[in-house]
Amino acid sequence: MAMAENGGRLGGLGGSLKVANVQALAAAAADDPNTLTRDRILNRYIRPEMDVDGLVRVDDDDDDDDDDDDHIPIVDLQRLVDPNSSQEEAAKLKFACEDWGFFQLVNHGVSEELMERVKADVEGFFRLPLEAKEECGQLPGGLEGYGQAFVVSEEQKLDWGDMLFLLSQPQSYKTLKFWPTSPTTFRQTLDRYSLEVRRVAHCVLGFMSRNLGLEPDRLVHGFMEFQSFRINYYPPCPYTKNVLGIAPHSDAVGLTILLHVNSVQGLQISRNGRWIPVKPLPSAFVANIGDILEMLTNGKYKSIEHRVIVDPSKERLSIAAFHTASMGSVVGPLPELVDGSKEYYRSLSMEDFMKLVVSSKLDGKGLMDRLKLNP
Template identity: 40%
Template structure:
């Protein structure tokens, strides 16, 4: 088993705030001031029939990519350079595993509040049930409740945050986390090849990885034009695999200064580049701002599975990504210090990366 230090994330903490789900249960029309965004931050809720479509976003056949198909490899390169997001189909994760994972998340959020609070965030540990990135008593809040768990490797799991009263909860996570890890590792192997290395090139750079899951619950909102499910941000990881709600869109990505709705594709997984991969690739591949919006009629569930380095890794551009034509764009920093910087503040797009590691120059 891991040490107690390993079992506590020690990345900082988020202030305790009321459950949005309970707020809506008690009064579906309630909209406390802390959730009403400033005018500049309010979303334009899209007409689903005419919204800019996710079908502009690259869709990659994972089975072909894993076989070395040149067209799919080129699509992956384009997706990581120009979009930072793509969807994968034929990823090999059994539909039964996807359905049981989604059912486990739904079962958790169907628990009474008293039961959910048994798994609430505690002390400095970022894991557990609550909200994230709440750094002050007066900041605007996300219209979202979440559960954050470190899921791999097994020995550093902190099972006190796992809802063991839900039949099949742990088994669903075990099975999905294993499948998601295989997908993430294959994607990183292909990205290594695109960066001019062998398949293990990236893995040698970031070493062992942890896997964590963020389970999100977005209640319906009587005024979705005034709130944000999750504020714009980029992900502080290597890559993220997002399992969307097949029926309820909500993810938007910023592309060429426009917010594009990522409409779900049945059983597809949305993948995005994280800050760590942007840093390792010296800006060749981009982590992209994204956010979640809400709607009036339906709750939305999603699951973000993230691949992260160990805390002690020093992140910085890899040698193969720096040359006379592409000088070093990022400084080095211990990954734990980067996480602590981020989690001590509210989400602010890509400001965290730009303010900590991006090297300012007259050419940028």
């Protein structure tokens, strides 16, 4: 696949409008607190609905902290592949996919040494001067590189965060122009990490397939062979109760595997009218169902709305590995999973799906609502 003139292997699908660098805004505010004021620069980030969204926030010191319904399920990959415990662990995975859409994945087999290296390289990249980071900047009309996503108008509210978006698998999709050369180990480390996370994703998808009564490789081959990374940086913000790192949304992919780079929390999922904070276990991945998997399973597995809040004094970093359908494939309910003749989602090409995603701002599950067939 040739690289498009407008910036990357996914050129032609659209891109995001260029906006101010949030890390730079936060750094300026640290030097001069008057830089950030509600009526000046910060106005596009202030979200009035944060005070009136009607949802109960579950804080770290909540009295109901021990309630099982406040903790996402835990799946042990080692037990999942062990014949002696596989059936019991597969039942846990089935429950997590059907009832939560999120789970923590432990004993996944990715070495601690590799995870620490990729964390260090990501932190090293975001410590670079802005000019150095922008050497990997997005090009007009493109998705890949350093910048923003889902900014489609000059009026919409913005997220308090920056990102580096990279295509990683298949190898032919990679565009090295957008892959940092500093730290010097960044490319090699992320390449290794990419292969390991893909192995984990394909293993989990295999067990999801079995739980759905499909052939073990049904969700992988032809559907989940495409991998990309969204590497997130959320600077601290003094107006933490009025801004969002990422607005509420569901992931427009198949399966997401997230690694928290540091200990600062911020990810929250919407469940039963409440925002539940995700408290990652040491060395664990946080995995979640995406929109494509909801479509393929005809709604048996559902993508879950989630958001990121920011910390008033500490930066937060994360690495999201997205696994989704390959370009050229058609996404929609799998025939094996259609109940009689009733399909809940329309089928469309992956290219058309991506154009819808890129042209839309983050808006809960609004995109999925548009793809539903009339009952």
